[in-house]
Amino acid sequence: MLYDLVFHRLICTTSIVDIRRARFQERKGPERMGRNRDERHRYGQHYTPVEVARLLAALSVRNPGDLVLDPSCGDGRLLEEAVARKREMSGRARSGADGFAQDVYGLDRSRSAVRLARGTGARVGCVDFFDVEPGARFRGAARLPAQFDAVIANPPYIRQEVMGAADKRRVEERLARDRARLADIFWPRWSGRSDIYVYFFAHSALFLKEGGRLVFLTASSWLDVEYGTALRQFLVENFRVIAVIESVAESFFADASINTAITVAEREPRERKREANQIRFVQIVKPLGEVYAHYGSASQFARAISSAAAPVPALTHRARLVPQGSLLDARRPREGSGWGKYLRAGDVFFDVVERGSARLKHLSHMARVRFGVKTGANDFFYLDNGAAQDEGAMKRLGDVASVRRGVTTGANDFFYLNSVEGRKRGARSLATVEDGTGARHLIETRFLSPVIFSLKDIGGVVIEPWQAKKLLF
Structure with missing residues (x-):
């Protein structure tokens, strides 16, 4: 029988006795x-x-x-x-x-x-x-x-x-x-x-x-x-x-x-x-x-x-x-x-x-105090000593690229696809993907790019392309 982790009663056969x-x-x-x-x-x-x-x-x-x-x-x-x-x-x-x-x-x-x-x-x-x-x-x-x-x-x-x-x-x-x-x-x-x-x-x-x-x-x-x-x-x-x-x-x-x-x-x-x-x-x-x-x-x-x-x-x-x-x-x-x-x-x-009791007020009387946004991606934000100290491997994104907002169409269900499986057919690599309506399609992988849709999808500092749950068409 498996006993519960926190509370369980141990049945003892020995009585309460004195031992020297x-x-x-x-x-x-x-x-x-x-x-x-x-x-x-x-x-x-x-x-x-x-x-x-x-x-x-x-x-x-x-x-x-x-x-x-x-x-x-x-x-x-x-x-x-x-x-x-x-x-x-x-x-x-x-x-x-x-x-x-x-x-x-x-x-x-x-x-x-x-x-x-x-x-x-x-x-x-x-x-x-x-x-x-x-x-x-x-x-x-x-x-x-x-x-x-x-x-x-x-x-x-x-x-x-x-x-x-x-x-x-x-x-x-x-x-x-x-x-x-x-x-x-x-x-x-x-x-x-x-x-x-x-x-x-x-x-x-x-x-x-x-x-x-x-x-x-x-x-x-x-x-x-x-x-x-x-x-x-x-x-x-x-x-x-x-x-x-x-x-x-x-x-x-x-x-x-x-x-x-x-x-x-x-x-x-x-x-x-x-x-x-x-x-x-x-x-x-x-x-x-x-x-x-x-x-x-x-x-x-x-x-x-x-x-x-x-x-x-x-x-x-x-x-x-x-x-x-x-x-x-x-x-x-x-x-x-x-x-x-x-x-x-x-x-x-x-x-x-x-x-200062006459002038001081509780912060809650002036503002609502609450937690900030929680992503759950601790492995991404909290680095171990080795990764944190390797400053040479870390660069500001602005130093290597120009970051700006692209064209927005609002058609996320069309462009953002869920990865289902990949396969080889002749010289082509194909991927089975699922759009926002649940329909499945077979698309060549050269037309698909891995994308991080949510911080919760990040398992660490380095993300391999195959780890992406979303693909951009």
């Missing part, structure tokens, strides 16, 4: 990074570097007894760091044999990933997150808690274009059931263009306690794109958004050239507390290794982020504080209302906007 940490330690290193790379990419899984995983754990685990869930645990990097963080907070060594892992849970669809993740000692189930509800029982004696203190995740990165209609419908049905169970939650209209990680945010709310913390590493596109509007609404209306973090020094994904961000939010049903909250937009300008050396540890850096009460122009990062109440109009978004500017724009931008 020593076995997990043996499997670190290249095996984890190279674990069935094709499988990981098929599921949209991207390896989380240890420095990033350590920061995620420090931001999510606040007490040694916290119940922690990773709904897309992969090979267990975040589970391992969550357990280590709990030990650290209890005053014990980061590694060792104890019961802290018993309060850490992981889910994943991949059997090979689950086998590795169980080496952390955490309780790991081989199951699709969207097939799971709080309190679900797995094969064996294990059962998920009804609610968690923290949900920590590096969700799959799968574009909506590769999600089949059946998959989207199944996720929509799951979120509809979640909405019925969470009557106190503001539920936006989710865009059909949303990538899969957006739905992980939504379904995770079902598993969080009041005050429970959600810490996600995802692509950062949701900060500004149209489909991210619903996610921004969902966060500001249901959570205290503690921080949004990105790095200009390095990617948070070790094996993907994707712009990423860490989102930290606490489940908060009280509107007054949400509106009074200050969101910390943090841009890291140094590699995390240097940042940890500066602060002493990942935990100290996480504490500095979470407790920042004023703008921070530090050597390692900068933080801009934005009142969450000022973003509550996300329910009525306008063009340009994305959050990326709070991470990336300099102070001068906000000074200009503030001082």
Whole structure:
């Protein structure tokens, strides 16, 4: 049986068990990074570097007894760091044999990933997150808690274009059931263009306690794109958004050239507390290794982020504080209302906007902004390095010919013919062509010239005559 690319349920015969940490330690290193790379990419899984995983754990685990869930645990990097963080907070060594892992849970669809993740000692189930509800029982004696203190995740990165209609419908049905169970939650209209990680945010709310913390590493596109509007609404209306973090020094994904961000939010049903909250937009300008050396540890850096009460122009990062109440109009978004500017724009931008607010207008109020003409002929316009650097082979058309408009008759159906096939008959070469009415004719090729009728017909910089789909008679 062929399972769908994006969502499918892996049926596991093994139960959720504990495996000694020593076995997990043996499997670190290249095996984890190279674990069935094709499988990981098929599921949209991207390896989380240890420095990033350590920061995620420090931001999510606040007490040694916290119940922690990773709904897309992969090979267990975040589970391992969550357990280590709990030990650290209890005053014990980061590694060792104890019961802290018993309060850490992981889910994943991949059997090979689950086998590795169980080496952390955490309780790991081989199951699709969207097939799971709080309190679900797995094969064996294990059962998920009804609610968690923290949900920590590096969700799959799968574009909506590769999600089949059946998959989207199944996720929509799951979120509809979640909405019925969470009557106190503001539920936006989710865009059909949303990538899969957006739905992980939504379904995770079902598993969080009041005050429970959600810490996600995802692509950062949701900060500004149209489909991210619903996610921004969902966060500001249901959570205290503690921080949004990105790095200009390095990617948070070790094996993907994707712009990423860490989102930290606490489940908060009280509107007054949400509106009074200050969101910390943090841009890291140094590699995390240097940042940890500066602060002493990942935990100290996480504490500095979470407790920042004023703008921070530090050597390692900068933080801009934005009142969450000022973003509550996300329910009525306008063009340009994305959050990326709070991470990336300099102070001068906000000074200009503030001082000139009486005179400045949105561009959409003065003009219609839209995409230009799209030809689809990327192979023609985007050259590889070799072709682009060979300047000697490129000349301006005006240097070699006089270009002017010819005689126009309007009889395109007569002069522009569709090539059907060519053949030899004696000394003559003949071509079967089709005119605009659909009639076919046999014409000598010496009377036909190849012509590019549309840029979409261009497959590259060099076009051979036989590649032309149209012929000029």
